[in-house]
Amino acid sequence: MPAATGAAAGSIVRFEGASKVFPGRGRGAEVRAVDEVTLDIREGEIFGVIGQSGAGKSTLVRLINALERTTGGDVVVDGVALGALNEARLRPVRAGIGMVFQQFNLLASRTVAGNVAYPLEVAGWSRSRREARVAELLDFVGLAEKAGVHPSALSGGQKQRVGIARALATNPRILLADEATSALDPETTRDVLNLLQRVNRELGVTVVVITHEMDVVRSICHRVAVMDRGRVVEVGEAYQVFSAPAHDITRRFVATALRDRPSPEVLERLRARHTGHIVTVGVDEVAGSSAVLTRTLREHGVDGTVVFGGITEVAERPYGSLTVELVGDPAAVEAAVVALRAVTWVDDHGTAARPHEVTTGDVVPFDEPAADPAGRPNLGAPRRPRLGGGLFGGPTGYTEGNEL
């Protein structure tokens, strides 16, 4: 009997100091692909594993279905410690874990239906049950009419939907997605991500997503682990990890998705076009929405025009920033900025005539005394300290020139 370990309540996969060391090739040094990782993946969540290529994400996830065996520590899946199992005993464990691949890995010699039926054949289902299940699965992924077609006749997105149907065939409780959308275009990526989200919500399957794409984490992951050189350097709620990244790798990673903040070049062009006072104002769940921004400006009698930025969602919560041109009495503008600072973070870029040099995300001292900061209504919680700034962005929902 496989050794059963008392898993923490709600934990479906637990890494217990798990390591995977590959012996060096020839005279090469050994590679510590996964280095003493301790981690819990909770039942029913979508868990993201992010990191640069070579960080050990793929190996980490392959430890869950024992495509790679640990060389140290152990991995406990659904109460079963994998380290104690031999290859033959691992097969039923693998059959209970679905896996989706970047390159789809469909059998070219089989039709779509034949591919989806494959894991059912392995599991020993009868022909009639297989046929019924395949029809049901193809219906779920919206490919019922492609059952008799070979994979070569499908688009990338369709292939991945076949891959997902195949991975779900035996009703697994865990689905591993290894860069499942990296070979797809943005629109198809969204379709596949929606499908993964449906799998999680409607079927209650725990989904583990490996990705280097921030959009994937942003749109579907509940919690994330950030990997660097085989180690998990940061783990937590997706929103927290990205709104206040603690590790340098996370910060750099989040910066790759930074699209709502004006770069210095953009700022230069903005200043050329807009003569007013330009500020970038953070928008997130804690600090407040753009409604607060609008109200504050109205109370100070300042006109605000959105000239850059965007609000997107992280873990289904609003996140982003708006860059606004403020026009009005200089004293009123200063007062409005002070009032906004009480609610959210503000990068003050100054005016074209008197630019302020700011580094995105830094706390910027307000170098001129506010006209009358007293008596202003407190519009929300005081600004939280930010480490490196919330650099998490996305496609800009707003373009330049939208009147507030």
Next chain:
Amino acid sequence: MSWDQLTPLLWQAAGETAFMVLITLLVGGFLGLALGLGLYLTRPGNLLGNRFVFAVLNLAVNVVRPIPFIIFLVALGPLTRAVIGSTIGIEAFTFAMCFMATFVFARLVEQNLVSIDPGVVEAARAMGASPFRIVRTVLVPEALAPLILGYTFLFVGVLDMSAIGGYLGAGGLGDFAIVQGYRQYDWAVTAVVVVIIVLIVQAVQWLGNILARRALRR
């Protein structure tokens, strides 16, 4: 000799060639497929990766394959005698052909399997498939078209080997062309045999291409 006398001899020779070639294709094809799969599977990093077994198989294939067949026939003599009971005759010659064909086909099989995307093998493993099932349901079906072409190539090689059957008294079309044609200064006989062999090869290649194309039509 007149064609009246030659024709029955030609038929007999054709029958001998058919016997040698078909037995060799059957036995050598089967054992070659097994040995080729063995080479592929035991290659370090593959499904049944085993450095030692792979090294032994690889060395055996590399040693046997380049030996010229006419020398291999002689060198294999003691083994042939132990298995068949004689070193001459059509059985002894066919035994040597099966032996060589196994090693030739093994390399062809291995080369075709190497071209399979390791990703599909990994996917099958992830679904809990055993190595034997992966061979049966992934490796062979996925590489079927090149395997058919490789088998066609083997046929031509085996037909070529059978031409020196006369060396061990095994007869066959090659022997007929030499004995009745070359040694009688009867070039017409030699030419007829050449034409027959070319036609057979053409027909088999045509069939192999059709089957391979059908296997590829996905």
